[in-house]
Amino acid sequence: MNPLINMDTRATSTRFTSALGLATLIGLGWLAVFGLFLSPNDRVQKTGVRILYIHVPSAWLAYLAFVVTGLASAGYLWKRTRSLTLDRIAGASAEVGVLFMGITLVSGSLWGKISWGTYWTWDSRLTTTAFLFVTYIGYLAVRDLGGSHEQRARRSGVLALLALVEVPLVHFSVRWWRPLHQQESVAKGKLSDLMLFTLFVGLVSFTLLYVWLVMHRQRVAALDDMVDDGGLDRALADRRSEGMP
Amino acid sequence: MWAITRLLAGKDLRVEMRSRVIINQVVPFAALMMVMFAFALDSDTVLARVAPGLVWLAAMFSLLVIVQRSFALEAADGALDALRVAGANAGGIFLGKALALAAQLAVLEVILLGAALVLYNSHIVGSGIALLVGTYFTATAGLAFVGTLYGGLAVGAKGRETLLPLLMLPVVAPVLIGATRATEAALGTNGATATDGWPWVGLLTLFAVVFGVGGTLSFGSLIDE
Numbered sequence: 001m002n003p004l005i006n007m008d009t010r011a012t013s014t015r016f017t018s019a020l021g022l023a024t025l026i027g028l029g030w031l032a033v034f035g036l037f038l039s040p041n042d043r044v045q046k047t048g049v050r051i052l053y054i055h056v057p058s059a060w061l062a063y064l065a066f067v068v069t070g071l072a073s074a075g076y077l078w079k080r081t082r083s084l085t086l087d088r089i090a091g092a093s094a095e096v097g098v099l100f101m102g103i104t105l106v107s108g109s110l111w112g113k114i115s116w117g118t119y120w121t122w123d124s125r126l127t128t129t130a131f132l133f134v135t136y137i138g139y140l141a142v143r144d145l146g147g148s149h150e151q152r153a154r155r156s157g158v159l160a161l162l163a164l165v166e167v168p169l170v171h172f173s174v175r176w177w178r179p180l181h182q183q184e185s186v187a188k189g190k191l192s193d194l195m196l197f198t199l200f201v202g203l204v205s206f207t208l209l210y211v212w213l214v215m216h217r218q219r220v221a222a223l224d225d226m227v228d229d230g231g232l233d234r235a236l237a238d239r240r241s242e243g244m245p
Numbered sequence: 246m247w248a249i250t251r252l253l254a255g256k257d258l259r260v261e262m263r264s265r266v267i268i269n270q271v272v273p274f275a276a277l278m279m280v281m282f283a284f285a286l287d288s289d290t291v292l293a294r295v296a297p298g299l300v301w302l303a304a305m306f307s308l309l310v311i312v313q314r315s316f317a318l319e320a321a322d323g324a325l326d327a328l329r330v331a332g333a334n335a336g337g338i339f340l341g342k343a344l345a346l347a348a349q350l351a352v353l354e355v356i357l358l359g360a361a362l363v364l365y366n367s368h369i370v371g372s373g374i375a376l377l378v379g380t381y382f383t384a385t386a387g388l389a390f391v392g393t394l395y396g397g398l399a400v401g402a403k404g405r406e407t408l409l410p411l412l413m414l415p416v417v418a419p420v421l422i423g424a425t426r427a428t429e430a431a432l433g434t435n436g437a438t439a440t441d442g443w444p445w446v447g448l449l450t451l452f453a454v455v456f457g458v459g460g461t462l463s464f465g466s467l468i469d470e
Contacts, residue, residue, distance in 0.1 A: 076467070131415050138412040145402040151469075155398060157413075158463045160395070165455055166416050173419035173448060177426070 006156050012219035020212045027205025031057075034198040048114040053198055055107040057206035058100040059129070064210060065097025066136065066163075073160035084225065085218070087153035090160060091143050092217035094136050096210060101133045124175035131170045135163050149225055246337040251334075256423070258348060260318060265398025267349050270390065270467040271310050275313045275353055279360040291365065294435060296365040297428035301421050308346075308354050308388050308417075309410055312396040315346055320400050325468055335465030339393055343460070346388035364381040373431030376446065383449035384424040390456040391416050398467045414424060423448045 013021075072090035075081045108126070109119040120126065137188035143156045154237035191199070227234075261267055282299045285293055292299075319325040319342075321424060328338060361367050393414045398403035423445040429435060430442030 131418065132409070134415045138408070138415070141408055141411060142398065145399075145408075147402075154466045156470070158443050159398065162416075162459060162463070165459060169419045169452060169455070170415070173422045176421045176444075176448070 012216050012223070017212060017215050020208060020215070024205060024208040024212050027201065027208055028201055031198070031202050031205050034194075034201055037196050039198040040192060045115050048111065049195070051107055051111040051114070052195075053202045055104060055111055055200060056146060057202035058107065059104040060203055061210050062097045062101040062104055062132075064207070065093045065100065065214075066132065067212070068093040069097065069136075069139075070164045073157040077161070083242045084153060085222070087149070088218045088221040088225070089214065090156065091140075092214045092221060094139055094143075095217060096134065096162070096213045098136045100142060100206075100210075101129065101135065101136070105129060105133060122174070122178045124171055124178065127174045128167065128171040134162075135166065139163060139198045149228070196239050246334045246340075249333050249337030250340040250344060253328075253338055254344035254348070257315065257318070257342065261345075261349060266314055266352070267311060271286060271307055271314075271319050272356055274310065275307045275357055276360055279341070279357065279364055283364060290367060292365040293367055296367045297360045297432055297434055298421075298425040299365075299466030300354070300361050300428065303357050304350065304354050304388070305414070305417055305421060305442075307357075308350060308392050309413065311346060311349055311353075312392040312409065312413070313406060315342060315393075316396040316400045316405075324447045325397075328367060329469060335468065336461040338468075339460050339464035340399070343389045343393040343457075346392050347385050350392075351381070351385050351390055354381060367432050367434070369431060370433040370439060373433065373442070376427060376439045376442045377431040379446045380424055380427040380442065380449065383446055383453050384420050384427075385437065386421045386453040387449055388417060390453060391420075394456060394460040394464065394467070397464055400468065419452055420449060425454070448461050 031053060035050055039050070041047050047130065066194070069090045072086045076086040076090065079113055080137070108129075112121070113119050117161070139156060139159050145155070147155075157228055279299065282303070283292055286295065296319075299369060304391075325338075330337070362369070391413060396418070399409050399412065402408070426437075427442040427445040427449070430437040430445075432441055
């Protein structure tokens, strides 16, 4: 019997992802408690500094996601490790990355309004981030172009590698164009220990969230591909069974 | 590979010589843009100041149109697939398309720059001519490579007309920045001098080399079914 017929009863969660999901929830709960209540106000930015605990982890997650997309794409394009799973991981990771890059941009511009008095500056890091966002939206659009799974994987794989080339070029040209940028506050040691710890909780729980989301998304994509592959067989089976009593 | 490059570039230019789509449609479109910029900015001093950027912005929008045209030719009747089946080297196809694209774009840019000199009252500084020529060649090469690469990626796909700008514009942003800055230096805009412009030509060269090599190597995987 065609396994696709009963596919809707299959779930994408396993014991591992359930445990991971639970750990993520606990981590995010911790982050909420530490970020909103336990961590101190900043001397200058007052309570506005708490945006940090969302902004930095989501930026980290987005960059991590795009690096994973690049690696998985390279893995797909390299003949010895070629598998559609890698391509789906690349796609899943890019989707999650775009989402969190969006959160980064929104939280960053809100924070910018509080701390610099403006939503946007033409700083090289901000501009590169905005370009990354648009570039990966384009990448996702290319994944949706249609064609065979292999064609999708090859096209988007090349595109992901091109994006890795493009990003440094954009970054350095913007930096050269407007050479002002703000200092990194973590490196300068302006954060108190409790703030650093809260930030750490944020980074860990967002990383867990990332792994959980990508695993599920990859499995959903695999099911999507299976439906595509078996689409005709399934339609035929459905049609045949219609006539039966 | 080089034979394919020559043949394909010759073919594209011959198509243009006979159909005159670029001359009759894209050039007027580009000139129109230069006039519309003047309407939008509405000030002679502002126009003179931003003229270099407008030239390159108009060049980029025109590039989008030229790339669409260039690959619409290949998508019709599956010409690109036929080329590949015939055993044509993918790198050769890439370079041939890019060469023809660069030639068309080069003509267009001269017209755009001429329009800026006439309409926006810009002047070329004496020492800026070499810089301008350097910028012109490197920026055109970079734009043509990126245009061919992403044009090839979107060829034959549904909705490529709307997808191409989304994919291409972020990638050519460094060219816009670099070429604008170098041209500002060549035109002496905002008191820039010619020596300020050369580092930007370096960036444009790097850009062209990266996408030229990347495109030659990866074009096969992009266009094969």
